[in-house]
Amino acid sequence: MVLCPVIRKLLHKRVVLASASPRRQEILRQAGLRFEVVPSRFKEMLPKALFPSPPAYAVETAKQKALEVARRMHQKDLRAPDVVIGADTIVAVGGLILEKPVDKQDAYSMLSRLSGKEHSVFTGVAIVHCCSRDGRLDTDVSEFYEETRVRFSELSEDLLWEYIDSGEPMDKAGGYGIQALGGMLVEQVHGDFLNVVGFPLNRFCKKLAELYYPSGREDPRPAQSHQGRGGRDEDGGERTQAAGPEEAVSSRTGHSPPPFPTGLLELVDSFKASKALFTACKLKVFDLLKDGAPLKAVDVAGKLGASACGTGRLLDACVALGFLQKTDRGYSNTETANLHLTSDGAYSLRGLVLHHSDHPWDLSARPESAGRDGVDPHDGALGERTGPPCQASCAHSEETRLGLLRAMHSLAKLTARHVATAFDLSRFGSACDLGGCTGALAYVLAREYPRLRVTVFDLPEVLQHVAGFQPDGPRTEQVSFLPGDFFEDSLPEADLYVVSRILRDWPDGKVHELLSRVARACKPGGGLLLVDVAAGPEAEAEAEGLRRRAGGERSAAVYAHLLRRLGFADVRAAAPSATPTLHRACARPASPRAHPAGLFPPVSLIRVGQTASPREELGTAGSCKCGAP
Numbered sequence: 325m326v327l328c329p330v331i332r333k334l335l336h337k338r339v340v341l342a343s344a345s346p347r348r349q350e351i352l353r354q355a356g357l358r359f360e361v362v363p364s365r366f367k368e369m370l371p372k373a374l375f376p377s378p379p380a381y382a383v384e385t386a387k388q389k390a391l392e393v394a395r396r397m398h399q400k401d402l403r404a405p406d407v408v409i410g411a412d413t414i415v416a417v418g419g420l421i422l423e424k425p426v427d428k429q430d431a432y433s434m435l436s437r438l439s440g441k442e443h444s445v446f447t448g449v450a451i452v453h454c455c456s457r458d459g460r461l462d463t464d465v466s467e468f469y470e471e472t473r474v475r476f477s478e479l480s481e482d483l484l485w486e487y488i489d490s491g492e493p494m495d496k497a498g499g500y501g502i503q504a505l506g507g508m509l510v511e512q513v514h515g516d517f518l519n520v521v522g523f524p525l526n527r528f529c530k531k532l533a534e535l536y537y538p539s540g541r542e543d544p545r546p547a548q549s550h551q552g553r554g555g556r557d558e559d560g561g562e563r564t565q566a567a568g569p570e571e572a573v574s575s576r577t578g579h580s581p582p583p584f585p586t587g588l589l590e591l592v593d594s595f596k597a598s599k600a601l602f603t604a605c606k607l608k609v610f611d612l613l614k615d616g617a618p619l620k621a622v623d624v625a626g627k628l629g630a631s632a633c634g635t636g637r638l639l640d641a642c643v644a645l646g647f648l649q650k651t652d653r654g655y656s657n658t659e660t661a662n663l664h665l666t667s668d669g670a671y672s673l674r675g676l677v678l679h680h681s682d683h684p685w686d687l688s689a690r691p692e693s694a695g696r697d698g699v700d701p702h703d704g705a706l707g708e709r710t711g712p713p714c715q716a717s718c719a720h721s722e723e724t725r726l727g728l729l730r731a732m733h734s735l736a737k738l739t740a741r742h743v744a745t746a747f748d749l750s751r752f753g754s755a756c757d758l759g760g761c762t763g764a765l766a767y768v769l770a771r772e773y774p775r776l777r778v779t780v781f782d783l784p785e786v787l788q789h790v791a792g793f794q795p796d797g798p799r800t801e802q803v804s805f806l807p808g809d810f811f812e813d814s815l816p817e818a819d820l821y822v823v824s825r826i827l828r829d830w831p832d833g834k835v836h837e838l839l840s841r842v843a844r845a846c847k848p849g850g851g852l853l854l855v856d857v858a859a860g861p862e863a864e865a866e867a868e869g870l871r872r873r874a875g876g877e878r879s880a881a882v883y884a885h886l887l888r889r890l891g892f893a894d895v896r897a898a899a900p901s902a903t904p905t906l907h908r909a910c911a912r913p914a915s916p917r918a919h920p921a922g923l924f925p926p927v928s929l930i931r932v933g934q935t936a937s938p939r940e941e942l943g944t945a946g947s948c949k950c951g952a953p
């Protein structure tokens with residue numbers, strides 16, 4: 325997510341961070357900026373005595389770091405990036421500038437100098453706009469610095485050496501890291517904390533706003549005043565003082581142009597990020613870069629049998645997306661890529677990526693024809709049928725099916741504990757996980773509730789692969805597998821039915837049919853644990869028409885309503901604090917008269933998974949519970 329509108333202005337530019345500092349990369353990535361990392365080779369050895377003040381030194385160093393990268397990139401490709409960002413953090417105490425310690429003794433003398441005193445941390449930042457014209461590089465440097473004052477406690481010798489022996493001081497200015505163990509040394513901070521960590525994000529955003537919205541409005545529309553404006557136009561070029569043609573027309577007609585549709589254009593463009601991910605997964609780029617030494621683009625291209633230029637662009641896109649890191653030695657996987665994007669990662673989602681790359685988009689892309697023609701895409705009228713991916717996978721090649729099962733297994737492993745412990749299920753003796761796939765959730769339920777026997781009920785085509793999937797924890801006889809189709813066959817008897825991450829893939833008719841079958845199978849005193857990705861209330865209204873036909877996220881309130889109609893009582897919803905609005909989904913107990921005879925099943929409705937924002941981490945969004953009186 326991008327909170328700062330001006331950061332969005334950079335999303336369509338090629339931005340390079342000229343820094344090897346992982347902290348800077350993290351701060352800017354968290355802010356939603358997309359960038360490549362090209363560490364600067366500039367030697368930080370400017371003669372300090374020549375500078376009038378410590379921050380002047382930091383700013384000049386930041387500038388030289390950024391310019392070195394801009395020049396090197398320009399020389400290499402004859403094409404510089406649009407923007408290069410450089411930064412330099414120093415600690416200043418008693419007129420002395422402290423950078424990174426060269427050894428433990430140096431760290432000791434720095435930290436003992438800081439002990440019991442206040443010092444200043446300055447980070448100089450340079451934003452270099454580049455333009456390659458006729459083989460020549462033009463640069464335009466904007467620079468600033470931020471100061472934060474930090475006071476240390478008195479540090480004992482023991483504490484000092486223990487801290488130094490932790491190794492933390494060695495790559496940090498002043499010999500400490502306020503964001504980690506070094507935080508224990510700090511008594512007071514005046515100013516921007518992130519500035520101490522290595523990048524003054526707040527000032528950076530303000531500086532960008534100055535550059536891109538020189539009239540002072542955080543609005544990318546051209547300013548109305550024709551006077552005194554400098555600044556940067558949409559392409560990063562310097563704006564002239566004269567009004568542009570659009571503004572001239574505006575002032576003549578008295579109409580101002582509508583707000584620039586940044587969000588819309590971002591959406592139009594955002595498929596490129598997915599495409600880069602899809603392509604890299606298809607080409608097995610992350611498998612190639614797993615574990616081994618970093619590889620240069622040309623080597624990756626050689627192994628893939630692809631063009632060096634195209635591969636370089638793809639790899640850079642993956643760096644910008646945070647899946648690869650780039651250093652002088654070449655490209656390597658980030659931890660996310662190793663875990664989720666390699667074929668055999670512990671929580672590999674590669675199968676899911678490939679599935680989304682090849683399959684469901686066709687369906688989602690055509691609901692308008694469904695609406696026009698009165699066709700339900702799920703009835704096969706568009707030549708496809710969805711349902712849970714692991715069931716839909718039965719129609720796919722063996723490799724695709726296995727990849728999908730792997731992805732479903734990883735997703736279930738990521739969320740299973742949260743699902744199993746969101747409610748106290750200890751009073752149930754038996755459970756049936758409908759469409760429980762590889763049993764990832766079933767084994768966690770069994771581990772959390774040692775008395776519980778869990779039957780995983782799924783299609784034979786799915787269950788034949790179960791042996792190849794390792795659950796989280798040991799296999800146990802509490803869990804058994806039964807082949808069957810939950811739409812066709814009678815449901816196994818159980819005290820508790822589990823319907824997890826299935827419903828969103830079915831249209832309303834199918835959801836109603838499945839839940840009705842569960843309601844009929846439910847014994848008095850039995851229950852239903854419903855787990856799904858759910859839409860927030862605002863998404864609910866907007867998505868209603870589309871979702872109703874084509875399946876997709878339903879809000880907890882929609883599920884609760886449906887369950888009450890089916891005779892489930894006291895539907896309650898629980899949500900993690902990250903999505904407090906979901907608490908509103910708690911349902912009042914239904915009137916017993918509303919229940920079909922003999923059925924007063926308590927219901928648990930749990931929502932786990934993504935929110936409407938696809939970038940949010942799985943399992944961090946809401947959960948909601950519905951329970952019986």
Ligand SMILES: Cc1cn([C@@H]2O[C@H](COP(=O)(O)OP(=O)(O)OP(=O)(O)O)[C@@H](O)[C@H]2O)c(=O)[nH]c1=O
Pocket residue numbers: 342343344345346347348363364368389411412413414415424445495496497498500501502503506520521522523
């Ligand atoms: C005071 C403090 C500093 N740092 C780190 O110190 C390095 C400064 O060195 P630099 O020369 O500015 O940067 P670098 O790491 O050499 O990277 P580069 O930009 O390539 O020169 C940066 O890492 C900062 O995060 C912390 O992580 N926490 C703190 O509390």
